[in-house]
Amino acid sequence: MEFFEIKYNDGSVVKVKRVKRAELKDLITLQQDLIAAFVRNYAGIGSVISDDTVWSTIEKLTTMLPVVGGGLVELSKFEDDLNQLAKIFFTQSTDDNGIPLNMIAVHEGSEWYKPSLISELHQLDHITTSQEGIKKARPETVE
Known part of the structure; x- marks a missing residue:
C-alpha cells in the first residue's frame, strides 16, 4: 500500500502518503x-x-498526513463521516452494517482486528x- 484515499463531503478525493x-x-x-x-x-x-481530547489527537495526527500533489489532509471536509473516521484512525474491521468492531471482542485466539x-x-x-493502547485504556485486559 503506497497511499489510501479519503473522500471529502464534496465528492473530491485525496490520496494520503x-x-x-x-x-x-x-x-x-x-x-x-x-x-x-x-x-x-x-x-x-x-x-x-x-x-475533546480525542478530537485534538485526531487533529494533531491529521496535520502530519501529507497528500499526493502537496498539502495536508483537511479534516473539516469529512469530520462527520463516522465510518471513514473509524477506518482511517481506529480499525478497518466492520460488522455486516459497516460499523467498526470492538477490538477486544475480535481478539479471540489467532484472530485480530484489521489495522487502521x-x-x-x-x-x-x-x-x-493496539496492545499498548489497550493497556492504557484497560490494563487488566492485556497480559
Missing part, C-alpha cells in the same frame, strides 16, 4: 492514544470522537501498538 521517518514515533504514540480511547468507549466511534488505514499505510506493528 506516508509521513517522514522522523515523524513515525509521534504517529505511533498518537495511534496508541486513539486506540486507548476507542477501547475505553467500547468501539463507539461517536462517543470516541465527541471527546494509517497503521496499514505506515506498516506499523498494529498488534503491539
